Amino acid sequence: MTEPVITEAPTTITEEVPAATKTAEPAESTTPAPEVEEPQNALTKKFTDAEWKALKEFRTTLPSVVEEVYKSEKPETVKLWGVTIDPKGAPDARASVVLMKFLRARALNIEEARTMLVKTLNWRLEFKTDEILKEEFPQDVFGNIGHIYGKDKDGRPITYNLYGGNQDLKAVFGDVDRFIRWRIALMEKGIALMDFENIDQMIQIHDYEGVTLSSRDANSKKAASTASTMFQDYYPEFLYKKFFVNVPAIFTWIFWLFKPIISAQTLAKMSVVGTGPKVIGKELLTVIDVKELPKRYGGEAEAF
């Protein structure tokens, strides 16, 4: 697996200004064609000059990406997370945001970003992600282990996974393929709440209340590493922060088991929080408003 290198979203706002190319005596007919103005939204306005440069080059590879993935089908446009990307057409701000995710996940390396995009599109066809939102999963098994609830202070959606010991984990992880489809469905539902204009990332919270070592059997380990690898490979730059709450101190070492499959940049977005609403609230209330945070985590929301 290529180690993805994810650069932090830059905070400086930079407008794309074409470099002045005036020479001493411009010849009459050599006036350079004006650069096509880039459509902007709040997220593209945060791109740096280096990112814009990489994006323009990345776009030139898109026709070959479509050809490689869809072969003779040759679709005019490609839809990714609800955003239409026109490989040959005029640039679009939301499409730029989606494409930038691949570039940032690969440290602006065009060839590596292209490979990641090809692999992601191929995986989505194979995994049938388009059908996943319509799929139904047994409520008695999954009803309590995953929730999408509230927004952070900047409007990012929040997903909660309750993988603690007080669940029937044998039923949840007994069929690993079914679990993975359910987990990817939850991810896609979270992404469906993003507009790619102002919001393109989410907060994830894992609750491990009541966890014991016996909760970690071969199936749940396989489910955890498979899901984690899929997020690394096919969901570039979707994570803003991830919190692991209600983790008993004696189990924090489990966090480090994931180090080989998660990039350093993604690991830096993750933090392990102790147990109880007071301790958890202290940490989570820095990013989530008290009215949006469930009571069990130190907030005021009457949630799950």
Ligand code: HEM
């Ligand atoms: C013992 C029972 C546990 C079970 C059943 C379990 C289950 C899972 C599952 C299914 C995932 C897949 C990723 C996702 O759903 O977002 C995951 C990821 C992960 N878990 Fe656990 N886990 C357990 C304990 C722990 C503990 C105690 C820690 C310590 C903090 C931990 C840390 C992690 C990390 C770091 C990831 C990777 C997250 C990512 O890639 O986004 N797990 N776990």
